[in-house]
Amino acid sequence: MQLKKSYINISKVTALAIIASNSLYAENYVSVEFLQYNENDNRVAVSAPSFSTSYDIGTDYNIKADFVHDAVSGATPSWQPDSNSGASSRDNSGDYQYKNQEFTEARNAGSVMLTTRFENRDELYTGFDYSRESDFDSKAISAEYMHYTDKSHNQSVNIGVSYSFNELLAYQYDSGSGASQKEESNSLNIQAGISQVLNDHSALKVEGFTIIDDGYLTNPHANVVRNNNTNNQKLVTENRPDKRTAYGVNLKYITLLNDDMSYKVNYRFYADDWDINSHTIDNDIYYKMNKQLTFGVGLRYYIQSEANFYNENKDFFTNEEYASSDERLSDFDALTYKTSIDFKQNDKISYNLGGEFYSQSTGLDASMVTLGLKYKF
Amino acid sequence: MIKVLLLALSVSLFMGCSLVKEVKPWEKETLAKPIMQFGGLHPEVTKFESHVYFSKEASRGGSGVAGGGCGCN
Numbered sequence: 001m002q003l004k005k006s007y008i009n010i011s012k013v014t015a016l017a018i019i020a021s022n023s024l025y026a027e028n029y030v031s032v033e034f035l036q037y038n039e040n041d042n043r044v045a046v047s048a049p050s051f052s053t054s055y056d057i058g059t060d061y062n063i064k065a066d067f068v069h070d071a072v073s074g075a076t077p078s079w080q081p082d083s084n085s086g087a088s089s090r091d092n093s094g095d096y097q098y099k100n101q102e103f104t105e106a107r108n109a110g111s112v113m114l115t116t117r118f119e120n121r122d123e124l125y126t127g128f129d130y131s132r133e134s135d136f137d138s139k140a141i142s143a144e145y146m147h148y149t150d151k152s153h154n155q156s157v158n159i160g161v162s163y164s165f166n167e168l169l170a171y172q173y174d175s176g177s178g179a180s181q182k183e184e185s186n187s188l189n190i191q192a193g194i195s196q197v198l199n200d201h202s203a204l205k206v207e208g209f210t211i212i213d214d215g216y217l218t219n220p221h222a223n224v225v226r227n228n229n230t231n232n233q234k235l236v237t238e239n240r241p242d243k244r245t246a247y248g249v250n251l252k253y254i255t256l257l258n259d260d261m262s263y264k265v266n267y268r269f270y271a272d273d274w275d276i277n278s279h280t281i282d283n284d285i286y287y288k289m290n291k292q293l294t295f296g297v298g299l300r301y302y303i304q305s306e307a308n309f310y311n312e313n314k315d316f317f318t319n320e321e322y323a324s325s326d327e328r329l330s331d332f333d334a335l336t337y338k339t340s341i342d343f344k345q346n347d348k349i350s351y352n353l354g355g356e357f358y359s360q361s362t363g364l365d366a367s368m369v370t371l372g373l374k375y376k377f
Numbered sequence: 378m379i380k381v382l383l384l385a386l387s388v389s390l391f392m393g394c395s396l397v398k399e400v401k402p403w404e405k406e407t408l409a410k411p412i413m414q415f416g417g418l419h420p421e422v423t424k425f426e427s428h429v430y431f432s433k434e435a436s437r438g439g440s441g442v443a444g445g446g447c448g449c450n
Contacts, residue, residue, distance in 0.1 A: 031421060033419075033421045033422065033425070035425045037429065048425070050421060050425075052421050066421070066424075072449075105448070107447070107448070107449075109445070109447075111443065111444070111445075113443060125443070127443045129443060129444055129445035130445060131445045131446060131447050131448075133447075133448045135448060136446075136447070136448030138445040138446035138447065138448075139445060140443075140444065140445035140446065142442045142443045142444075143442075144441070144442055144443075152399060152400065152401060152402065153402075154397075154399060154400055160441070160442035160443075161442060162442035162443060162444070164445050164446050166446040168448060185446075187446060189438065189442050190442070191438075191439070191441070191442050196397060197397075197400050197405075197408065198396055198397055198398065199396075199397075199398040199400060200398075200400050200404045200405065200407055200408065201407045201408070203408065203413075203415075205415060207439060209438045209439050211437070211438050219450075246436070246437075246438060248436075248438050248439055249439070250438075250439030250440070252415050254413055254414075254415060256407050256410070256412075256413060260412075261412075262410070262412040262413050264415070264417075268438075268439045270436035270437075270438060270439070272436070274435075276435050276436060278434070278435070278436040280436075284417065286412035286418060288410075288412060294411075294412060294418065296418065302430070302434060304434060304435055304436055307435065328433060328434065328435050328450070329435050334433075334434070336426075340418070340419075340422070342418055342419075352418070352419050352422070354419075354422055356426070358429065358433070360433070364433065366429070366433075368425070368426075368429060370419075370422050370425060372419060372421065372422070374419075
C-alpha cells in the first residue's frame with residue numbers, strides 16, 4: 001500500500017514537472033504524421049510525412065528524435081518581366097508584373113534532443129537540428145536548463161540558447177548568367193522564462209526572448225524593380241540588411257473549464273530593428289467527449305507592421321541600399337481556424353486528424369490537413 | 378523593451394501575490410491531463426504549424442530555442 005502511494009506521488013510530481021516547465025512529456029512512443037498544405041491561386045503545395053520517437057532511458061534521461069521530408073511544389077509571387085510587354089528575362093526595358101514564379105523543392109530536416117534529469121529533478125535539454133534543401137543547409141545546436149524554485153515544484157525558471165549556421169546558394173537575378181554564390185548567415189536565440197502553477201487547474205508561463213540574425217538575410221528568389229520608367233530601370237534581386245535584432249515576450253495560460261474541457265491561450269509580442277512589430281493571440285479549446293474521443297477547436301489572430309525597406313510599388317525604389325517587395329515583409333493580418341479530433345483506440349494506439357484554414361489580408365489563403373498515428377510502448 | 382519586461386514582471390508579481398495557491402503533489406491530477414499541456418495534444422502538429430507561420434510571416438520566436446533555419450524564409 002505504501003509502495004502504491006509512493007508511486008502515485010511520483011506520477012503526480014512528474015505531471016507537475018510537465019505543467020510547470022512545459023518540458024518534454026516523458027513517455028515512450030513512435031509516431032508518424034502526414035501533412036498536406038495547399039495555398040490558393042496555385043501557389044505552394046507541400047506534402048510532408050514525418051516520423052518522431054521518444055524514449056526514456058531509466059528515470060534520468062530521455063531522447064527524442066524526429067525527421068520530416070517536405071516535397072514542395074508550386075509558385076511564389078515576385079516581380080518578373082511582363083512577357084506581354086516585350087520584356088525578356090533580365091532585360092532593362094519593358095514592363096514588369098508581380099506574378100507567380102514556379103519552383104519545386106525538397107527539404108529533409110531532423111532533430112535530436114536529449115533530456116537529462118538531475119537529482120533535484122531539474123532538467124537540461126540539449127539538441128541538434130539540421131535542415132537540407134538543394135540551395136540551403138542549416139545546422140543548429142541548442143541547450144536549455146529548467147530549474148524548480150520550490151519543493152512542491154509549482155514554479156520553475158528556464159533559460160535557453162541556440163545557435164544556427166546557415167549556408168545558401170544566392171542567385172543574383174541581375175547577373176545575367178544565372179550563376180550563384182555561396183552565402184552564410186547565422187542566428188542566435190536566447191530565451192528565459194518562468195512557469196507557475198496557479199492552482200490545481202491552471203498554470204501560467206511567461207518568457208522573454210531575443211533573436212539576432214547575422215549574415216546574408218536577403219531572399220535570393222525575390223526581386224525588386226529599381227528606377228522604373230527611366231533609362232536606368234532594372235529588375236534585380238532584393239537586398240535586406242545583413243543584421244536583424246529582435247526581441248519579444250510570450251505569455252501562455254492554460255486552465256480547465258470543466259472536468260473535460262480545457263482552454264489554452266498564448267499571446268506573443270515581437271519587435272525587431274527592421275521596424276516589424278507583431279502581435280499574436282492563439283486560442284485552443286480541447287473537449288474530451290468520452291474515453292476515446294477528444295475534440296479540439298482553435299482560433300489564431302496575427303498582425304504585423306511592414307519592414308522599413310518594404311514597398312510593393314514598382315515605381316518606388318530608385319537607388320536605396322535596402323529594398324524588398326516580398327509581401328511577407330508587408331503589413332498584414334491573418335486568421336487561422338483550427339479543428340482536430342483524436343481517437344484513442346486503446347492505451348497504446350491513438351490517431352489524430354486535424355484541419356486548419358489560414359487566411360492573410362494579402363490575399364493568401366491556405367489549408368492544412370494533418371493525419372497521424374501514435375504508438376506508445 | 379523595458380516597458381514590456383516591466384509589464385511582464387508586474388503581471389508575474391501580481392499573480393504571485395494574489396492568484397497563486399500552493400498545490401500539493403496529490404492535487405495535480407487535473408494538471409496531468411493530456412488536454413492540459415502547453416504544447417497541445419500533439420507537439421508534432423504544433424511543430425508543423427510553427428513551420429508554416431515561420432515561412433509565411435516575418436516574425437518568430439517565443440516557442441523554445443530548439444529548431445534550425447529553413448530556406449523557406
